[in-house]
Amino acid sequence: MKEGPDISRLGALIGDPARANILTALLAGRALTASELANEAGVTAQTASGHLKLMEDAGLLWRRRQGRHHYFALAGDEVGYMLESLLGFAAGMGHLRTRTGPRDDAMREARVCYDHLAGAAGVRMFDSLVTTGAIRAEREDLRLTDAGRGQIAVLGIDPASVDTSKRPVCRACLDWSERRTHLAGALGAALLDRIYDLKWANRAPEGRAVLFTSKGRTAFEAAFPLG
Amino acid sequence: MKEGPDISRLGALIGDPARANILTALLAGRALTASELANEAGVTAQTASGHLKLMEDAGLLWRRRQGRHHYFALAGDEVGYMLESLLGFAAGMGHLRTRTGPRDDAMREARVCYDHLAGAAGVRMFDSLVTTGAIRAEREDLRLTDAGRGQIAVLGIDPASVDTSKRPVCRACLDWSERRTHLAGALGAALLDRIYDLKWANRAPEGRAVLFTSKGRTAFEAAFPLG
């Protein structure tokens, strides 16, 4: 009578406010401890522990025991992509979790999407990579060109390091604020890492915003020209 | 403390098995009556009525009163895309709703995705449109070329009719069985309509499968060549 995968288990997992808060917090890409997540979700440690176990068993979360701390992260890129897709739709439903504030502007400008750059800056970087020919986009799968390998080497990223990982090198990711494509995958992560290393930008102490320094922004715009 | 849209309301809506069954049934693109949906979900009419009201209020469903019948459909393309994205992830979680059967093979071969063709046939059609230059794909937004307008006119679709509608003409949609892109949007819907008109294929009496006739398959493959 029924066909296809079961969507309701997944929906029920995301449907609880505490779990949704945990997942949203982990979308920032940082691995967080159980107690940090409990605080983020607004529940006690015991309650959070149960939620975390559930989501781990379901394959949404990844756990690393380190000393007496348990660190949690999203189980993989696909989880992040799926959550962003839901966020995008939920944004259209209205019903934001809170009023928009100054933090929101920073988020729209530049933020972290799991492990790569998103927001206006992320879209700009991606557009630049395409127009300069570093990335060739066919349908929705992306390919790093030979010219592109040269370009990222100039930025200080070893092209080979991007290749060896098991993840796809380039992947298209859609973000909910810009409604445009930005770059995910191993290269997207490497570029964000490099941006941190070059001190062009820093993570906001909490939340997902990425704050560029004024020098960093200039360098960033020079490195990723438009047109 | 929290930023971004609220994902848990949406998750909770999808998280109930009865509602999930209703949504999955409507993914086939047919508008169904309340009692049909109640049957599909395995609950009584009263219970289904409540669910339908909830989802309508949330903007997931679209209702049309016609005589003493109430027809329901997904509220828009975005709802279908979002659900397909969840289906794709849930498929990776395993936990199919039922065993795979002969119907499943037909579904993988050709099925309806809300209002356009999906499955192996859908991917083939899209690939052909790209290689013949009818559609140009940049990043993930697609554009119908002038040459493409000529091609679809040959198939018997008025290019102007595709333009006037408010929907995007071309849109990339990812299906969970092929994990590749196929064509959605106004053009995708028009092409599927035309396939029905030409009697190349028919909808299975129930479910989402699209059954090609043997003549129809030959004509389809001739109309959408590969390489």
Added chain:
DNA sequence: CGGATCGTTCGGCCGCCGCCGAAGCATTGC
């Protein structure tokens, strides 16, 4: 108009699940 079909609203039952307090492991540090 009366019977039949389709759908909704109301009321009440029941079960699941999220929540926390308390207690129990594990690890670290003294």
Added chain:
DNA sequence: GCAATGCTTCGGCGGCGGCCGAACGATCCG
């Protein structure tokens, strides 16, 4: 060794929400 911290498991409470029976509108048909 003992105390402190981080996390988990257990048990029990409480409430939300899904479910159905019954009754009530709405529409079509004779």
